[in-house]
Amino acid sequence: MRELGFRRVLFLVHRSQLARQTKKAYQNVFSKSVSMGLVGTGNAEYDKDYVFATVQTLNKDQNLKKYSPDSFDCIILDEAHHSSANTYQKIMHYFTPKLWLGMTATPDKRDDEIEGRNIYEIFHHQIAYEIRLQQAMEEDMLCAFHYFGISDISTLDEKQLAKAKIGDRDFNNLTSDERVQHIVEQANFYGYSGERVKGLIFCSRIDESEELSNKFNQVINPETGKRYKTLALNGTATEEERQHAFERLAMNEGDSEEEPLDYIFSVEILNEGVDIVEVNQVIMLRPTQSPIVFIQQLGRGLRKAEGKEFVVILDFIGNYKNNFMIPIALSGDRTYNADNIRKYVISGNNIIPGGSTVHFDEIAKQKIFASIDKIKGIRSIIKESYCSLKNRLGRVPYLFDFYENGEIDPLVIIKEYKTYQNFLEYMEKELYVGKVAEKEKIILEYLSKTILSGVRPYELEILRREIRTGNLNIGEFCKDFEEKYQFSIDEKSFYNAIDVLQGRFVGKDDEYKKYSDMDLIVLADGDNSLKKSACLSYEFRKRLRHSEFSKQVDDIISVGLKRYSDKYATVDGTPFVLYEKYSRRDVSFLMNCGKDLSSTMYGMKRIGEDVFIFVTYHKEKVSDEKTYVDGKPDYADAFEDNMIFRWDTQIGRGIESSYVKDVCNAKRKHLFVKKSDAETNFYYMGQFDIMEKKAAKKKDNKGKERDIVKIRTKMHHPVREDLLRYLQSDIYTEKE
The missing domain is CATH 2.30.280 (PUA domain-like)
Structure with a gap:
């Protein structure tokens, strides 16, 4: 704001507590060089240079009209994923600042496909800055954390937990004295950083959060010799009740006549818009529904604070089908490649840079591995990834877009749909105009199953060279290949690659019949093998005039070469890479x-x-x-x-x-x-x-x-x- 010379700034939030916290943070930066004020919940400081307002107050006509449309140079929307709501839209349609700036950790929402709900579209697909957990940890922007994946003793699965009402037997399983004791023992064993514990506990159900809070309040805290002080905070709590609870959690002994809270139990209301920097322990007692929610909840403890060296994250892992999402969330890898997910569980501490650590106990590891082996709903995950990427780019994405943006692995898409063409037709239905002929679809299917993985570059480079030049001299190609990759392609490998591109790399007779007449490459005679040339067949050249088909062939080549460079490239050209x-x-x-x-x-x-x-x-x-x-x-x-x-x-x-x-x-x-x-x-x-x-x-x-x-x-x-x-x-x- 200072560097851009903005004199008047509006910071819009959806909770008054956030307005106060943000104002305090800005005062630490600007001191008294600009005037600052609050609008909302009893405050009416409309004439200040920097105004921190709640959307609920400002969207009312009598308050909005106190400003002219061009009153502010810049308007900042906190939790900008709410900006498609009518209250936000009314304000956005009224003001005409030089800059709209939205900030959110969750730009991708499940209703993005509905017209007017796409957050990327609202901000014209302009992403000023994006940072993920790993990068933020590398740049020392967040507090270090120590994550412990611990086996839960509750045997309920996601379906049982999601029921509107559960039976007494299941509820007792969820809130048993044994489970409470298990949680207390683990929380005490793994500890916290600071004078006393200041923790958030995320539950799967409201009734569970209330009962566990009641039971915790009857248990002696081994650290203090007194009973725990906790409360359950859910959607029915007023703004004042929430603020009061947060203050009690943040305070130290002796700061007030009231006793401080050790823990706040909740289900979802603490996922966003809560800034309690003092939190030094986060306990998760629920299945991971999505990597985004996992990071939101983990992130409640990642703010730096005086006297807090790290935050402890205790994740109680049950018999949940979505356990595979835990390593996905921690690693930031959104490819949903099962091999990658296993590697992250195996690697543990290697997932997160800096001083943070990740540990899974052996039973928790096996529960995650079992979940990885039985990943369910992969088509829904692919669809969600596609919609997110399409919204972000503002156009139909292709396989290389998925790879470059760290979205779902293109190989996962191909495994489910055989070709990207099939997937596009499924997703876009009658809106998709780039249809290809059946013969072209067969070619795309063969190339996708044969060279997309990028385990070697021969076929990819030959095909790319042929498409770009129309003709390939074998001797010149081999020389150029060696210059680029620093190892040579021998004659046997070259001719084998040509055979592969002619559709002959199959294992069954029906596959041979399907692919062997694709007619992509034609070999021309020469005086010796190095003077021979290869060129695209007339039929294939004609097919490449179809822009959509040509685009998808090029897409396959681009992904394959990038995968080879990232995963399989070796300095000596040996076929296999250790541990791949x-x-x-x-x-x-x-x-x-x-x-x-x-x-x-x-x-x-x-x-x-x-x-x-x-x-x-x-x-x-x-x-x-x-x-x-x-x-x-x-x-x-x-x-x-x-x-x-x-x-x-x-x-x-x-x-x-x-x-x-x-x-x-x-x-x-x-x-x-x-x-x-x-x-x-x-x-x-x-x-x-x-x-x-x-x-x-x-x-x-x-x-x-x-x-x-x-x-x-x-x-x-x-x-x-x-x-x-x-x-x-x-x-x-x-x-x-």
Whole structure:
């Protein structure tokens, strides 16, 4: 405001408490260089330079008309996601300032599709500044926090909690003395920063918040030897009651004749517009409904205050389907890529920069992993992400927009809809005018499932070069490729990439029939292989004149190349990146197999001088009647430590078998591991050497002893500690 030279400023809020807090903060900056006043709840200081007003007061005609439309140089709207409301709109239509400035942590709302409700549109899609939790922590704008994910002893799920009325048995489960004692013990154990606890407790239901508050008030606080002082604050509380409660929570012993509050229990009214900087402990006793609400509630404790070094966040994690949203919220990653979410749970403290920490107890971790394995409602999540991005950009977004803006992973969209074309038709319906022909849709489907992931750049670069120039000299291309990527593309890989682009990378006959006549690339003869050229077919060039089809092909190429650069690029061109995840199809693709060999790639696969071992670390539990489940023996595959891995060969394969010789004689031996069958892709653990092999016996499913070989290996690189812990941790099974 000062740098822009604005003499008169209106700061509009929806609660009088916020007006007072904001005025105080501005006075700390401007001192007495400008006059400041309040309008609303008994205050009428209309003539000040900087006015802090409530929308409820100012939108009344007799108050609004005290100003001319151009009275203010700048008008700031706090909690600007409310600006589509009639009260705000009346004020916005009346005034004509030089600058409207909206501030909000939640610009994306569920009614954004309704005309006039899109906050981005109200502000002409102009985003002056955006900052997320991770960046704010990096820049030391917020108080450090220590997050602890703790297993809850309540067994109720989201459906039970959402009922208008719940039975006595369920309510007693939610508010039992045992649960209260569990919460008190954990709150006391993990502590707080400051002279005394000043906490907020978020509940799932109003009746729960009231009963828990009553029970807390009967419990002795181990820190003070006195009973806790708490109250429940919900929607029926008046502005004065809320303000009084906040003051009691913030005060210290002896500040007033009244006793300070230790905790305020609530459901939603503390999610926004509450600025109690003294809060040093936040307790969450409810399922995470969305990452936005999670951050809103966590954020109640992130304001810096004198004598407060950090805030403690205690999240009691129950048997909730949405537990996967917790690591999404903490990491700020909105891709909803299951592998990424698992990594964040595994990484723990690596999620948040600076002095903040993240810890999950083992049972809480397993509850989150179980939720990740069964993510529900992904189409609703995709739709929400699309609407948010469309509103922000002011146009129809494409896959690269999702990737660049950190929205849902394009691969997640393709997994659900096969092509982005299908998704656009589903979302926009009759409004979507960019229809493509059925043959073009088949091409988009093949490119999306084959090169969009970006596991290697060959096909992407060839296709982009062809589209831009119309013709490609193989020798020149290989030279340019090496200059760009600092490793060469060999002749076999180049021709394999051409085969891929001709629709031949398939695993089934029906796929071959569907894709092999796409007719994208034509090879022309030359004196030698490097003088040969490749060009787009006449049919494909003709199809690219269709602007929507061309745009989507370019979109796939852009996403694939960016993903390669971000995830898979290596300095020496080696096919696999340590600890990234790959499917069996990816291995076929990267090893130039010419077709998808996934169906033959179980346990072990020898490809040329390379052998690949695929291990599921936790096998499905067997029934009493069977020695193993559905052809999957319970092999003793396990890491002894971060270097030594024990592996059992396939049952019936003895020490002299060609199977074992294929493993032992391979020049390069690669290990791929996934935690359980719920995961589709494998972590690449790196190469290994065989230290010893020993003949052994194992019973088959008929009880007959068969040959196997127990092999002890040594990894070329120590396995990353957090990944090793994840693989070795038990699988959590939800109770039926």
